[in-house]
Amino acid sequence: MYILGIESSCDETAVAVIERGVKNSVLAEAIKSQIDLHAPYGGIVPEIAARTHYETIDRLTRQALSESGLAMENIEVLALTLGPGLVGSLLIGLAFAKGLALAHALPLVAVDHVEAHIEAPFISQPQIAYPLLALVVSGGHTSLFYQEEKFVGRVIAKTRDDAAGEIMDKVVKHFHLGYPGGPLLDSVFEKGDAKRFPFTRPRMSDGGGDFSFSGYKSAVLRLAQEAGIQPGSQDFFDLLASFLNALADYLVGMTLEAAASLPVRSLIVSGGVSRNRLLRQRFSRECAGLGLPLFLAEPRYCTDNAAMIAWLGYEKYRAFPQANYFDLTLNSYSRASFRAGSRHR
Ligand code: KG4
Ligand code: ZN
Numbered sequence: 001m002y003i004l005g006i007e008s009s010c011d012e013t014a015v016a017v018i019e020r021g022v023k024n025s026v027l028a029e030a031i032k033s034q035i036d037l038h039a040p041y042g043g044i045v046p047e048i049a050a051r052t053h054y055e056t057i058d059r060l061t062r063q064a065l066s067e068s069g070l071a072m073e074n075i076e077v078l079a080l081t082l083g084p085g086l087v088g089s090l091l092i093g094l095a096f097a098k099g100l101a102l103a104h105a106l107p108l109v110a111v112d113h114v115e116a117h118i119e120a121p122f123i124s125q126p127q128i129a130y131p132l133l134a135l136v137v138s139g140g141h142t143s144l145f146y147q148e149e150k151f152v153g154r155v156i157a158k159t160r161d162d163a164a165g166e167i168m169d170k171v172v173k174h175f176h177l178g179y180p181g182g183p184l185l186d187s188v189f190e191k192g193d194a195k196r197f198p199f200t201r202p203r204m205s206d207g208g209g210d211f212s213f214s215g216y217k218s219a220v221l222r223l224a225q226e227a228g229i230q231p232g233s234q235d236f237f238d239l240l241a242s243f244l245n246a247l248a249d250y251l252v253g254m255t256l257e258a259a260a261s262l263p264v265r266s267l268i269v270s271g272g273v274s275r276n277r278l279l280r281q282r283f284s285r286e287c288a289g290l291g292l293p294l295f296l297a298e299p300r301y302c303t304d305n306a307a308m309i310a311w312l313g314y315e316k317y318r319a320f321p322q323a324n325y326f327d328l329t330l331n332s333y334s335r336a337s338f339r340a341g342s343r344h345r
Contacts, residue, residue, distance in 0.1 A: 002027075002070060003077045003317075004061070004100075005310025008053045008093030009085025009113045010140065011035065011044050015060045016306035017068035017075070020314040026123065026307045028067035030060040035180065042173040050088035057096050064306075072104050077325075079313020082110035083333035085140070090332035098328055107325030109313040113304075114141055114336055117270045119312040120297035120305075128295050129265040135255045137279075138271030138303075139165035139180065141336060142211050142251075144258050151319055156258060158336075159211040160204070164247055165273045167213040171220050171243065175231045185244045186276050192234075192241025197223055199246035201253065209258060216247065248279045252286055259292060268295045275302040 001021045007014040011034040017027045034052050038044045065071060080097040083090055101108040118134040133156075134145045142163045147153030162170065165182050172181025199219055202212040220243050229235040251273075259267055269283055280296055287294035301308055317325070 001076050001314065002068075002074050003079055003310045003314050004064070004075045005079040005111075005306040005308075005313055006057070006061075006093050006097050007081045007113075007116075007304055007306040007309045008057065008089050008096075009081045009083070010089060010304055011038055011049050012304040013053045013056045013060055013093075014304065014306035014309075015057070015064040016310045017064050017070060018307060018310040018314070020311075024126065026310075027070070028064045029305065029307055030063040030067065031305065032056045032060060039179045042176075042179050043169065044086070046086045046088055049086055050092055053089050053092040057092060061096075061100075072100070075104070075106060077109060077313060077317050078106050079109045079111050079310045079317075081113045081116065081309050082330060083113065084336045085113055085332075085334065087332050087334045090334075094330065094332050098330070101326070102328065107317065108327075108330070109317050109325055110330055111309050111312045111316065113309075114143070114145075116308040116312045117141075117297075118145060118147070118268055119315065120270045120301040120308040121268050121295040123301055123307060123311050124298050125295050128268065129293070131263055132266040132268055133255070133259050133262065133264045134268035134270065135251065135274075136271045137164050137251060137269070137273040139163060139169060139182075139273075141271060142213070142273075143336070144209075144255060146258075146262055146264075150315065156262075157209045157211060157254065159213060161212055161214040162217075164211075164213055164251060165271070167217050168244075168247070168273070170217050171240075174217075174221065175224075175236075177231065180272075182273055182276060185240055186278070188237055189241050189244055189278055192237035192239070194238075194241040194245035196238040197242035199242065201246075201250050209254065211250075211254060213247075216243065219243075244276075244278060248276070248282045251279060252282045255283075256286060256290070256292075259290075264292070266293050266295055268297075270297040270302060272303040275299045 144157040169181040
């Protein structure tokens with residue numbers, strides 16, 4: 001079966017064509033990252049994001065089809081990110097997908113973006129055993145999900161303020177070093193002494209297992225100010241390395257604590273921040289020590305992409321054959337409201 005997936009929730013417009021069934025592979029992907037357009041502002045400008053989706057989505061769809069060697073007539077299912085994300089951006093993808101669905105009489109499967117991040121490691125590793133724990137860590141989300149089986153699960157922890165990627169982006173923006181911040185921290189990590197500056201791990205006063213990242217930004221700014229640290233100096237590289245190291249320790253520590261409290265056969269780590277080399281190494285080392293099978297998304301499927309949308313779209317289509325996939329009243333949603341598989345079936 002051939003599925004065309006569309007992603008437009010944030011600052012990447014992406015279209016993928018995949019084949020599922022007897023063969024399981026990603027046939028083509030077309031992606032337009034808007035990083036260059038938002039970088040001058042130090043963060044995403046929703047209006048620019050939506051306009052760019054509008055200008056590129058048709059061209060990217062043609063490109064993905066042409067690279068796959070298929071035509072619209074060969075596509076059997078459409079999959080689309082319905083939310084969460086920037087509503088103006090999501091609506092461009094939704095309107096475009098509805099048009100395609102109507103014109104070609106195709107079923108349109110609405111997919112939750114966060115749930116699709118959890119799906120991403122399955123693209124290259126189909127044998128992931130349930131129950132699983134998944135850490136989705138990106139610019140918009142830092143949450144832990146527990147799934148007893150596919151499409152059955154719940155959120156067990158989430159951030160109470162910023163997401164991990166967001167705090168990296170904010171710190172880097174503060175020092176006028178561009179956007180997004182995560183890749184920069186990744187690339188300069190080896191230049192600094194990661195043990196030089198101490199960070200205190202946040203604990204919820206109510207004893208809950210949620211995350212909190214806003215204190216890390218205050219701590220970096222305070223340390224820089226107190227010691228008069230200037231960007232570009234060795235002290236500065238030490239500070240950035242220590243900051244990234246502390247975030248990795250926190251994410252790994254919280255995740256493994258949750259894993260120890262539940263019956264878990266697999267651990268998934270996905271989302272844009274899971275591209276980070278230090279985080280990948282740290283999780284790999286700790287999970288090997290514990291004998292806990294770890295499944296990381298391939299780096300290209302950590303950040304936003306349409307292959308994961310198409311992949312989950314197919315799984316939903318197969319799992320819920322009775323659902324109405326011809327519902328043109330579908331509407332985008334901005335906020336995360338994860339109930340695995342149950343929403344917008
Ligand atoms: O998953 P994603 O593309 O979009 C959201 O759904 O949010 O994640 C984007 C986030 C940004 O905050 C970016 O700084 C971070 O992922 N990121 C990284 C790396 N690559 C992207 N963070 C750390 N290390 C990286 N190599
Ligand atoms: Zn994402």
